[in-house]
Amino acid sequence: MMKRLALIGCGAIGSVIVDAIARGEIEAKLVALMDMHPDRCTSLAKKISEEVKICKDIECIFELKPHIVVEAASQEAVREYVPALVGRGIDVVVLSVGALLEKKLLNELIELSRASKARIYVPSGAIGGIDAVKAIGIVGVKKVVLRTTKNVKAFDPNTLKQLGIDPNKITHRTIVFQGPASVATKMFPANINVVATLALATGMEPYVEIYADPEADSNVHEIEVESNVSKIYIKMVNRPHPQNPRTSYIAALSVIKLLKQLCNNDALYVGV
Numbered sequence: 001m002m003k004r005l006a007l008i009g010c011g012a013i014g015s016v017i018v019d020a021i022a023r024g025e026i027e028a029k030l031v032a033l034m035d036m037h038p039d040r041c042t043s044l045a046k047k048i049s050e051e052v053k054i055c056k057d058i059e060c061i062f063e064l065k066p067h068i069v070v071e072a073a074s075q076e077a078v079r080e081y082v083p084a085l086v087g088r089g090i091d092v093v094v095l096s097v098g099a100l101l102e103k104k105l106l107n108e109l110i111e112l113s114r115a116s117k118a119r120i121y122v123p124s125g126a127i128g129g130i131d132a133v134k135a136i137g138i139v140g141v142k143k144v145v146l147r148t149t150k151n152v153k154a155f156d157p158n159t160l161k162q163l164g165i166d167p168n169k170i171t172h173r174t175i176v177f178q179g180p181a182s183v184a185t186k187m188f189p190a191n192i193n194v195v196a197t198l199a200l201a202t203g204m205e206p207y208v209e210i211y212a213d214p215e216a217d218s219n220v221h222e223i224e225v226e227s228n229v230s231k232i233y234i235k236m237v238n239r240p241h242p243q244n245p246r247t248s249y250i251a252a253l254s255v256i257k258l259l260k261q262l263c264n265n266d267a268l269y270v271g272v
């Protein structure tokens, strides 16, 4: 039986997912699209040959009985919709992972998932090596550091101004934040979801440095994880998504890969 999918968030990542469903790469039936800008749903729905319902609220999504809902919208969307979905026994793929660093929300979701048996999936997104990081997490991680560099244009200018930084005056790679992950994800909700993925995979709050660089044409994540068994150094140099410079294209590809594993009848799973 084909899995029924719904998508909340029809922006850069959402459009790549819909393209993968349209060309049959993800073997699933797209039943619903939802976005605070309904016109974005309309243009994505046109890519699918069968009828796709454009939903204005979560009740509409419930009525269509999806097996999996992909959240590719915002941290607010995670808070607003994911508890209700998991409570109803619907599996959810969460992209706006920063929201899961809020202990109250995470604990609520874990309780709901235990009761309903729904799963919450966090794809590796814009970073690699999460398989190895999870493995060393078994013996305990001593240190996790994330250094992220993006073009100045990838940052909300108001956030930079609140930090006393005029984005127009940044002439070279400049540190704009250093501190714990829980503060970083609140201040830069659309920029460093990967730090939340690292925190969830290691069970430890990473230390974060964020740099704005007017010359950068890639989103760079440098990751250091230390334990007694291994030291891991990973550098990701990611092309930004053409529709959204904050988002790395690979983040959308990681969702496609996850959805293929959940929906297609594949026999072999490597590196999971």
Ligand SMILES: NC(=O)c1ccc[n+]([C@@H]2O[C@H](COP(=O)([O-])OP(=O)(O)OC[C@H]3O[C@@H](n4cnc5c(N)ncnc54)[C@H](O)[C@@H]3O)[C@@H](O)[C@H]2O)c1
Binding pocket: 008, 009, 010, 011, 012, 013, 014, 034, 035, 036, 037, 040, 071, 072, 073, 074, 075, 076, 077, 080, 095, 096, 097, 123, 124, 125, 126, 127, 189, 190, 191, 193, 194, 197, 241, 243, 244, 246, 247, 248, 251
């Ligand atoms: N986990 C990762 O590694 C990773 C990587 C990149 C992006 N992200 C996150 O994934 C999410 C989607 O990224 P994107 O590049 O597609 O963003 P985008 O801005 O291009 O698209 C997001 C869409 O969601 C809609 N939206 C936002 N809040 C909503 C709400 N409450 N209800 C309904 N619709 C809502 C917006 O209107 C927009 O169309 C973002 O939160 C982003 O920070 C995660």
